[in-house]
Amino acid sequence: MITLKQTIISWLFLIILTFSSVYIGQVIETPEYLIALVLLIVFLKGQQVTDVFMELRTAPKMWRLLLLGYVFIIPAVICVIYLL
């Protein structure tokens, strides 16, 4: 079972990442950097939800990899589409 401390830290991390992505959207004007950074943040947030909130860190590897694969591959595909 994920500890209370881990859950709260994960939530704080998600909130900080959310504000960071909005801040990045305001200050970075180069589209390539903006897209790459914001989508990197999406992956980091998805990883937190998968591992901590969904408790897949302690689940069978296949399910964890499926969900982590989703939050990595979808932003990566979107990134490639935007940068093409």
Next chain:
Amino acid sequence: MSLESTLMSHSPLSISVPELLEVKIIDKLANKRLPGDLAMWFFILAELTVFAIFFIGFAIAEQLHSDMFIVSKAKLHPIAGLINTIALITSSLFIALSVRAIHLNQVKRSINLLVISQVIACVYLVVKIWEYQFLFNIGIDIETNTFFTLYFLITFFHFMHVLLGMVILLIIGINAKKGAYQEDISGFESGASYWHMVDMLWIILFPLIYVI
């Protein structure tokens, strides 16, 4: 058999290294548990796939009509998107805490946390309805242009998932009150996992529509 109990039942000299390794592996596998029902996880995968098509479709449409998307995105309120992101993440936190409480057999605490989570989820509903109302008032609807067709389609589809998640969690809360999760909590975990999926989808949706 756990590693600890094996070690207790053997003297240090009688246990061999391969035996020790085998017990270690069994112990590790026993701890690898998928929370909730397997059927719910297949349902979650199906839902994620449908949304993946939407996300990729949105990105391709943006590349094809970039000027239209820039002008249209400027009409949205990023603060509304930000409030909704914080609401869903915080609601997910309380669901995670609620699952933790039910694991510890603290049913009343678990129900209270679940209720808090749903009150916070209502913030999302109110903000989203306000956002739709605001757009309708300035003459924007689903037929305005490609951006708004996709915007309404994807966000309303997500909105319906939030509503479905809330109904599932309401049923879980009622069942918890009736004492249905005293022994088997997989139903509770399934509902919680669905809710986290809804949160995860918004985490991708928010930057796609409001930030990039």
